[in-house]
Amino acid sequence: MTTVHVEPLELPARLTAPPRLTQRHPWLLPAAMAAHRARRRTQWVRDAWSGRVVWASHHTTDDLPVRLKQHGSLLLRELSADQMHLQHNKVTNLRLAARRIDGIVIAPGETFSFNRVVGNCTRRKGYVDGMKLSNGEAEAGVGGGICQIANLVHWMVLHSPLTVVERSEHSFDPFPDKGRVLPWGVGCSIVYNYVDLVVRNDTDQPFQLRTWVGDRYLHGQLRTDRRPARSYKVEARGEQFLRRDGQVFRRNQVWRRVIDRRTGDQVGEELLKTNCALVVYEPAPGVEVIDVD
Template identity: 65%
Template sequence: MIALDAATFAPRTSPPRLPERVAARPRLTQRHPWLYPVAVRYHQARRRAAWLRSGTAWATRRPAPETTYRVKQHKSLLLRQLGQADMWLQHNKVTNLRLAAELVDGVVIRPGETFSFNKVVGNCTKRRGFVDGMKLSNGEAHAGVGGGICQLANLLVWMFMHSELTIVERSEHSFDPFPDNGRVLPWGVGCSIVWNYVDLVVRNDTDTTFVISTGIGRRYLEGELRTDTAPRRSYSVHARDEVFLRRRDGEVFRSNEIWRDVIDRRTGNRVGEELLKRNCALVKYVPVDVPVVDVI
């Protein structure tokens, strides 16, 4: 369990600054919300064209190798009270997760193949059985068809971070909507999904085959990543330099870095470390019992 207190936040030796992309003016669609649907259609068209031109070998559901070795197993609680969010959205989310998990379960990523969450799950429409759940988009939380499937993407990216798969594309949410409430994983390891242009994409650059298993249990969304050969390395993923930053206009941002230690499975020795991601997001709640630093 991650304790969110002053000890979590490492002291800094220099005055903190916001990344340039955060310190800059708000995006055009934030200043003119009526442009948002137009921007969505534009980005969807670009992604469809990119898929057609890519020539990528996409991972699909297919029979798995007879013998496999566990790389990473994880589960996440299905129902959580998030701020003032209505619990009916949480229950609907379970419906959406069940449909999406059935589509991801059994996907095999062979050497040279690429896994795309959007390619595998597809567009979450009412016609396909998806219902209104909570969506996070354009700086706000609201009800929308297919809402909640990001929890499945979060579970997958956490498992991928503990593997030798190469993360090609992963977009975090642009804002932090709720205070930490029983958080198990570090903040900033999640993943945003928007059909079809905001995706989770990983590529298998190894000579081994990976198998994904996902499903819904009584209380948890459950996942497992396996390979057809025994892994030589394991990984430990953690956050560094966690800090809340207050801009001159009063807006607060949360920032950290996600690192992973590389461990030799045979000896148990740490053989390296890798920076996976730098995160910075607008905070949509009032931080309590944590230091907030004014940025210059």
């Protein structure tokens, strides 16, 4: 009989903290969001004036010669019939966001901000109601679904020497793994403009993002001018579903292995993230759920 080793379940503070003021009084949410956005805009201006941050803004349609990483993610998930129209609307939103990102070059010393490049997703710009996640539930919201392109960019960046400065993830695991290609726990949460994906180029070479929407997939490429000396392999370890007090939690660790391109040898590895989230669906039959105290 095999014994499964289970580390104590330590929940992130965001899952154990008392309800936020805006959760207790939802009418305060617009004011809170306005304050967060004003704070972020002030930070952007301060960083620009001080010269501490140089924001990537140059686009080119000429591909840099080396394709370092490419990925495609399925546009439409199989959800309930009453949610599929939001999935189709999401494609419209992704197409608009992809055009804003496509071709941007992150030069040495520059920093890429998803929110600065894509901007605020408003109806005036053509964005429509897509699926957004709020407190573990799917709901309609203008610009919903653009997290998918942030996930794509983040995944490609993890396979490069670029530095992830800022990235937030969802507190909930909202959907089963049917059709999942990327490891669970490498996604991003985006809320304009204060929940962002920010990437800095600390190398001596430029990197270029290409993004576009195809018939079935959202496509992305990360390109550069010469192949770096190292490559990267990203993987999830220690995947577990745990039940405590009637709730199911999912956890894992995301690791990155560093490979010397010349020899093919692994020269290092790093723990990128320890994930733990509340599961808001019933795990499929065959998925082991371990009861813990």
